[in-house]
Amino acid sequence: MRRAGKRRFAMGVRLPELLAPAGSLQALAAAVAAGADAVYTGAGAFNARAAATDLSLDELRIAAGLCHGRGARLYVTLNIFVRDDELDEAVALAADVLEAGADALIVADLGLIAELRRRLGDVEIHLSTQAGVHASDGALLATRELSVSRVTCGRELSVDEIAAMAVTGVEIEAFCHGAICVCYAGACSFSSLRRGRSANRGDCTQPCRLHYGLADGAGRRVDAREGDLLLCPRDYLSIRHIPQLVDAGVGALKIEGRMKNPDYVFNVVGCYRAALDAVRDGLPVEVDALEAQLARSFNRGFTTDYLDGSAGAGLMSWERSCNQGLRAGVVVERRYEEVVVELERSVEAGDTLEIRYIPGEEAAPDVPKRWPMVPCPVTAAAGARIAVHCKRKVSCGSVVHVVRSAGVLARTDAAVATVLDGVQDAAPPAPAARAEGMGPSCRSGSAARAGARPCADAGRTPARAVLVETPERAAALLEAGGAEILVPAFAVAETGCGAWGSLLGRLTVLLDEVSRVGDEAFQRSLCATAGAVACRNLTQVAYARDAGAAFEIASPIPVTNVASLHACADLGARRVWLPSDMAVDRVAGLARAAAGRVLVGVVSSGLPELMVTEHCLLTAEGACSGSCGGCARRRSERFLVERDGTCLPVRVDVRGRTRIYDAEPLDRSGDVAMLATAGVSCFLEADEGACAW
Template sequence: MNMNRPLPELLAPAGSIDALLAAVAAGADAVYCGLGAFNARASAKDIEPVEFARAVRLAHAHGVRVYVTCNVYLREHELVPALDLVREADAAGADAFIVADVAQVRAIQRAIPHAEIHLSTQTGVMSPAGVEYVREHLGVERITVSRELSLPEIANVCSVGMPIEVFCHGAICICYSGACAASALRRGRSANRGDCTQPCRFTYDLQDGKGNSVNVQEGERLLCPRDYCSIDHVRELVEAGVSALKIEGRMKNPDYVFNVVGAYRRALDAVGAGSWDSDVAAACKRKLGMSFNRGFTDAYLRGASGAELMSFERACNQGLCVGELVERRYEEVSVRLCAAVRAGDMLEIRSTPGPDAPADVPKRWPQVPCPVDAKAGEVIDVHCKRKVEVGSIVNRISSVEVLERTDAALARMRTELESYSSDYVPAHVGRCVSEPLGLSVEPAVPTARGACLSVAVDTPVRAAALLHDVRVDEVAVRQMALDEDADAWEDLLPRLTVMLDEPSRMIDEARTRYLCRRARKVICRNYAHMQMAKEADVPFDVAAPLSATNGQSAAWFGRRGASCVWLPDELSLDEAREAVCRATREEVRVGMLVCGYPQLMVTEHCLLTAEGPCPHSCVACERRRQERYLVEASGARLPVRVDAHGRTRTFDACMLNRTEDVDTLLRFGTGGFAIDAMLLGADELECAIGTLAAACAAASEA
């Protein structure tokens, strides 16, 4: 039976010119690429502007659209050059731009009114309320929603009637996109700037408060998820009404792009023709297994996020099983095949010691070339110097067939590319873009003024005490703390500012709406929160992951009603100064965290599943009430808190303390200072409040 809905666009990654050519050859409907700057894959080869113009012409000749990623959060001095890049790409024929920073969205709309803008997944839209707010206030043409959504949630978001793009395949960031500060704060390279050091792929231990390991998993990659694979759910995604299926992978090789795009092209065509069945799905999945993968998971689509999501042992390519080791000899093994192989395929023997093996016998993962072509059911002999165990699974991690097919396709496409001219002139030459947009980057003249002192607490006792402390202007509480014992906080709510949770999904909506009605003020972390705050007519602030990393973004949030815009913790003092100076010109109050342990990431996955099977009762879970630390290889201990919904928040091992910089921050116009007391001792909190209160009082008197 043919589908009633139109097939979604198949959107492929193009981290290089060859990857773009591979995607076009394999049947992509659209590709997305970076142009060397201001995109969320700083290490990608990207495409040079001159070559980009030719590539666009080739893509358009094949009916393929080309999108340019501009999906990082910009600093003040980057707004004009980022717009210049968009102008160049637009002149070269780009069809749309994938953007995260609200200041850049508005700048593009003013400077290039015809430009099509897609809102990046970095913005964290994941519910109908978020879609409605974006549609009304940002006016973009498409939204890429979070990977964590289940199939019912995706259908619910699509029902709003705005074009929705979902990821269908590839690597998963364990943290909600746009909410990760781990790489920036721990290693000085920002994920929100496209320069992630991939801390989720590192080794960790999970320890209790006494330093004892509580990890019972085979492996130490406690933050490493498997790769997203939706091939078994393609028909359901079509039925949900998605507008585009997006393949992750701008860091992947052309053979990966060619093979993965080909698999999803076959799947979508089968759905459209009414010939989709389990056999086609299995064939597509086998094809996907011939390219790089960390093992596949569809857990999020099924509404799960436990241990089945994770690849605890390894963060590298795991391939797909093609056989089992049946005999071991001196420097040679015999493998019985369950799938066909080609001479030159790279095989990996996953050798795990048996239950009777001595404790010091290690696991081994030797990689060996396949010597012959052979079919399923045959036994082949393979040279292998390392000692491996009979019964070991043998995986193929590289396919000669895929490489050959890719090379042949690229040869054809490169020849075609050469036929297109490159008469390209940068669009911004001789053009002043700052004046008509009002994008001045000159610093404002700083002025000293008083600032609001806000203290975030984690217990009702602390909250009640601070509400009577005349030095504190505002007492705030994280929603995760409220949800631990809602009754104990209920009478205090009308006097508190509630910092809402970063995710805002279907399951969160009722609670969020209630808090908007009851709280003195809320701090919005998601566009959905802004929609609900507007409907409840409650005062609100804005904080990351609604990230304002420049003054124009802060000003936009201020014009939408935010009483204070809190800057992300990863900004340096110089970067914060640029943002604050511009925002104060717009009469927008901007605040900063000056004392506390910054949050590194929030994950839907419960890290405590590393301790054993999940009891599936988050509220009653005893593990959550015990002290836990994620321990880096360096020995640094990162505090872990799991909330009543099973979401994990990981905090920095080092306290951020900018109390000595308060005078400087006041001079360039900072209007709010926050202390996060959740992990602070009583003496630390009292010292921070005293220092800040004195500095603010002195500034007010001056």
């Protein structure tokens, strides 16, 4: 049963729910004190922030009481992709957090959603952004087939795209502030394949915050930007778009940051609360003041590129991945062990100031940049000059930023203390018994379903499939026979459908990882003309079903347990391709469990994809021409170079999307016999010059 939260209205229109993060009780208290309508948190191992300090069940009961006592709602994230041996525990945890007072669960795994429905009944489920829904048809399918009540869209969407999803009547949750992963959510295997820790399991090593070079085929460095954080985005900012997002009909605005401190949560929630309340009251949003206040909390610099329909250089923070703070003044005089700063913004005693010294052209080449951090000794207004103790040598003209706000910290501490006063020593007791429908069955039970339709091709000899990227190779292999032929949709787009002609009707087209408004016409045409399609998100499943096309399912649709295999079969998939970063023993286990239910395929050789991003990595070489089709850089070899010299192939498609591939090819040739015995029905190899997925 859905528990109502606060309802705020703007001129008769319901405002979006303001959804805040909380990695601790203190952060949750900060969120509700600042005006959050709902709070999301983790509890246990099944959420996408493995390093977060999750709430215990006792703390969750306190949290539920705090939220509900202030008219707010509480959501718990269970948004990693779950393995078979974890399903029972995940469902049991879901039952426990619901008993503790959670109002809804945020879930990405299709199998876990199915098991929650089967074992717990009418629980409120919100589809996580990890599920990769970026267009209306996917949102509609998710609500209809998965019975989710809300869909969280990706950060990459523009305001118009978000509005197009919201107009369907599906409740859309959109991010409004915080850190950005450069890869589409749920589609990143970089950390898993290169570092052995999976982002989709909540254990990302954050490769997008590391240093890289960009090289051509001869090994020459071609990146020409100041800084080498080539995959590091700025932070998402929507404070200037709040009226548009309200008009778009967004159901909830979500602040990223379950790893952030309470002062971050308090400050950011307070700013967005002020903006929404201004819209409610018909007043202008004081965007300049609010953006400046937001910058007093941790940020990597702000970007509105995605909301504005762009993903260019303005998205990126090439030079720094740490806190940028708020520009507050400039050094105008140097003295012995101190400097004089002329303030452009107010500061408070106890603020931490960062003085950014950048050597001029006259400096020796070995003179480093210096970024000393010093305490602010006084409270002063914009226009004042203050003396600041600084032993490090910096020059006049050095810019000064506030990187830690004493005022925000003090106000947060006071607000949190007020909310938590007397609460933590009075935790409500655990319920004596489970609610109806949450009995022992929630802790065990097979994912198999009675009456499951058998797979028509079960038991046949495993097939060989080859992934090609040119019509010439496709024609040659079709003539030779003995293999199914797959072609990536981006390769078809590169040459145009005309170059493939009637071949498409004999091929399986591997659709792109992403389906946005601009992708719809092309992807629908492929569903209508290809022999079959491999769908990589729920939106494409909707397109394939509309066209009556035979379809398969491949990552980044998450398939990591038997229940998710069955969910794919229920959607109508004839085959499921398991992820390339899945361990061989788990592949074998899923293949055995899928026997007679749905066909299972695996990639046996080829360079696996690490990530796909809307940002064109080639902008690191200089200004973009704006013409992807004719871009000379795009048609030349490019490699992302890690610090140890490892070269990762980079491909940019005709739409400007970047795909980065692993340096070493996947090779499961030694496991083919065992996997075939286990029930894998098809083994795919990438043709020479083609990459896998």
